[in-house]
Amino acid sequence: MPDAQTRETTTTSVVLLATTPACRLSCSDGTLLDRLHDQLATLPVREVQVLTPGGGLGADLRGVAKIARISPGAVLVLPADLVAHTEALALLLEHPARGTAALVSYDAAPAPMRPPVRVDGARVAAAGSSFHTVPGSNATFRGVLQVGESDLTVLAAVAEELAELAETGRLGPVTPVEAVDLLLVGLVRWGATVRAAALGPLHADRVTGQAAAEAAVGRLAEVDEARVRLDTSVKQDDGFFATFLVSPWTRHLIRPAVRLKLTPNTVTGVSIGLAVLSAVWFSAGDQAGRLLGAALLYLSFALDCLDGQLARYTRSFTALGAWADGMSDRLKEYVVYVGLAFGYPGGPLIWRLAVAAMILQVVRHAIESSYAGWAADAAQAGSPRGRPARSLLEPGDAPHAAAGVLGVAERLDASTISRWIKKMIVLPIGERTALIAVTAAVWDAKVTFLALLTWGGAAALYQLGGRIARSAR
Incomplete structure (x- = not known):
């Protein structure tokens, strides 16, 4: 078992994008934002920084860039409107490499909250958004992106460039909902190696309304997380x-x-x-x-x-x-x-x-x-x-x-x-x-x-x- 100092140097900082109304939807654990906070408390996380609405997509991306420039280790970016198994988050947060990786699923068609990606050899070769298309996509991105320490400079540069493009309207009608999707697009296009962390039978879904949130939380109980961990x-x-x-x-x-x-x-x-x-x-x-x-x-x-x-x-x-x-x-x-x-x-x-x-x-x-x-x-x-x-x-x-x-x-x-x-x-x-x-x-x-x-x-x-x-x- 690593000592406290070793654990501190190997954990990840988390950026929670609480920039959409859905993160305040209620569930049995309070709000979706509260639920994610509780899950992250059980995982090797250094700190959790919450970005709240206040300036639109450009401001959100610049906030991510600022954190990336000062973070002493890997950074995990995820939206607070996400309903996911704790084990799904652990696929990134507990991976010893603490490298750059994205949570993907191979069993669903692309949708507004599930942008398409193409995975080649366990790496994300192409990623999409409402502006960026992906011919030959074979998976979908589920909104959880971890950036390793060696790629934080790239993340900061990508986030700042995307912020400028969004603020000047050159990416079309993109919204704060797509912040993490755009970051994945930018990392892939800048040449960063992004490991595809396969979701498998676990669930990780972004939601937009109360009914969808309740249904997503209900689906979590259908999967035995301990059994999945053993199988994987x-x-x-x-x-x-x-x-x-x-x-x-x-x-x-x-x-x-x-x-x-x-x-x-x-x-x-x-x-x-x-x-x-x-x-x-x-x-x-x-x-x-x-x-x-x-x-x-x-x-x-x-x-x-x-x-x-x-x-x-x-x-x-x-x-x-x-x-x-x-x-x-x-x-x-x-x-x-x-x-x-x-x-x-x-x-x-x-x-x-x-x-x-x-x-x-x-x-x-x-x-x-x-x-x-x-x-x-x-x-x-x-x-x-x-x-x-x-x-x-x-x-x-x-x-x-x-x-x-x-x-x-x-x-x-x-x-x-x-x-x-x-x-x-x-x-x-x-x-x-x-x-x-x-x-x-x-x-x-x-x-x-x-x-x-x-x-x-x-x-x-x-x-x-x-x-x-x-x-x-």
């Missing part, structure tokens, strides 16, 4: 093996692990220990040893999934934990390679195959990490490779069109079967674990290494082609 702790975009053969049962260990006060790093350590024991049994070289080694390797991978699920459930991600998790994956895999080679009576050939498999995996990891590093650099505002800032006076965003290899890949994503095939082609850690366990248990180490080199080589070519195509785009 399980990775939604994992590989086939992890999704269907591991996560369905490891999810039931999350709450017991919390009650036992186990940390994700502790679970990672136990996972490493099981992998070492697996290698020891593989080194025995007999059928019984390979079977037990395969079982221990499976359990090691299951705990590897559990540590991530536990981190997401407790929202206790750390840089050390992420690094340790990635390093443990490599360590466990290579220790198992050594154990398999020791247990195979094949002389120098088996060691050459083991070393080749290790080198191939290092190359594949380099392809992924180097591309991720380049993408992170390119996303930084002001980077020579980053997206140039776009004028806020352009009414529409560029149509979403993929070509060539990427076009084919994105069309394949429309089919559930082809999407799973794509995930399996790249031979992620779950599929590698299954491949090693099955081939070692049924055949021997030579078959295991040949299978890893064949499938891994094809995966490396597939990844390299995809990265080249994405970089070119």
Whole structure:
């Protein structure tokens, strides 16, 4: 548990836009504004600043800009006419990165209080308002925007530019209702990386009248927030093996692990220990040893999934934990390679195959990490490779069109079967674990290494082609 000083430096300041009449609508907790205040009091919030009506949209935006310039950390901006689950707000406020993110939903058509957005790769690629259109939109923005510390300068500049445009009438008949929508448009067009925090089955709705407010509050009771938190702790975009053969049962260990006060790093350590024991049994070289080694390797991978699920459930991600998790994956895999080679009576050939498999995996990891590093650099505002800032006076965003290899890949994503095939082609850690366990248990180490080199080589070519195509785009 962090001490008070650490908690103070990691919490977020909140700007509540109480600039519309709807924020004074009544509910069982007083007004909608009171209800949001009570919810924010249960979350890691540094302070709550309420902007009240007094000057129109331009004044509201300038107020946000002023707060952004003096805030010592991340800033969350949301309208006080919002009716939302506390867990929905926690998707942003309790995320350890405290980065720039927007709350979005994939299950509703755009409406005046639900502007359209286009999400690509878990990031908001385009955002709309009554003035800005979004061709190819696939989600809606639900009014909650968090801006990380590194983007606060951009937020202030965007808010001031939007204020001037609104006051001079160049954005059309926009009103204070759209303040947060316009801020999201501005951030995206200025090149800020905005994470799309998916609402899932939770609710977050802006309301305009008493009947709508009562209906929105009533809908909140239809969802079990605790169950949603448990469900979302399980990775939604994992590989086939992890999704269907591991996560369905490891999810039931999350709450017991919390009650036992186990940390994700502790679970990672136990996972490493099981992998070492697996290698020891593989080194025995007999059928019984390979079977037990395969079982221990499976359990090691299951705990590897559990540590991530536990981190997401407790929202206790750390840089050390992420690094340790990635390093443990490599360590466990290579220790198992050594154990398999020791247990195979094949002389120098088996060691050459083991070393080749290790080198191939290092190359594949380099392809992924180097591309991720380049993408992170390119996303930084002001980077020579980053997206140039776009004028806020352009009414529409560029149509979403993929070509060539990427076009084919994105069309394949429309089919559930082809999407799973794509995930399996790249031979992620779950599929590698299954491949090693099955081939070692049924055949021997030579078959295991040949299978890893064949499938891994094809995966490396597939990844390299995809990265080249994405970089070119």
